[in-house]
Amino acid sequence: MGLFKKSKNNSSTGENSNKYNLAGANISVISFFKSIKDFEKGNQVGYDDGLLVFPANIAQDVLNLAAGNPRIIEQLLDFPNKYLGETPIIIGVPKKYMNNLRIPSGNEQIYIDLEDHWIPGGIRTTGVPEAIIDPVRWNDVFFQNI
Secondary structure, three states, rough: OOOOEOOOOOOOOOOOOOOOHHHHOOEEEEEEOOHHHOOOOOOOOEEEEEEEEEEEEHHHHHHHHHHOOHHHHHHHOOOOOOOOOOOOOOEEHHHHHHHOOOOOOOOOOHHHHHOOOOOOOOOOOOOOOOOEEEEEEHHHOOOOOO
16 A cells, blocks of 8 residues: 555556555546545546646645544544545546646536535645646546545
């Protein structure tokens, strides 16, 4: 554990002593999912209107501060209580697959799931920057259990 795994073939990307090694997999942005079951539905990661992402360096700080506790991650990202479930995963998206980066409008499908936890400007209410990118094919991302 502790390294991103490439989806499909589950190959590791290298070694690092940091538990949440986002840089080791050359990840630019990350997203959070409830479980691997949610992640593996369909051919893409994210809704047709986009995938909610956070800068990798900020996400790494969130993960380290939370020490893997999903409830603390939810608080830091202003997600509804128990939104991430008990076995969440993080999805790492390499820069080359980060298409159409934009500030969320608040009309994206993800904000229905997040119970309208949205404010204008691309910043969560907790101060964490957020963005939307086009959906990514699931075999082009990295994933890790939290």
